[in-house]
Amino acid sequence: MFVLSTFLTSLASVIDVALTLYTWIVIISALISWVNPDPYNPIVRFLYQVTEPALNFLRRFIPLQFGGIDLSPLLLILLLQFLRNFLVHTLYQLAMRMA
Secondary structure (H helix, E strand, O other): OHHHHHHHHHHHHHHHHHHHHHHHHHHHHHHHHOOOOOOOOHHHHHHHHHHHHHHHHHHHHOOOEEOOEEOHHHHHHHHHHHHHHHHHHHHHHHHHHHO
């Protein structure tokens, strides 16, 4: 059980870091969209390739444009925060009970 507990703790840590990193990528992508960036810039292309699938998924089901402002990045950030709080905390608690 010790090995499984350690594995779950490590998995929770990796998921926490990945969700935090993706949250920052979404924030940076939203901020860059305000300044009309060069679409051929490799950094801009990477940011859009990483964030647009999730944002398009949200836009398809929940129209979040009000007055020309797209609020789908805000909803995605809230969903990522929920996942961080729920999933990571649950994995930590499960690992602690197994130890």
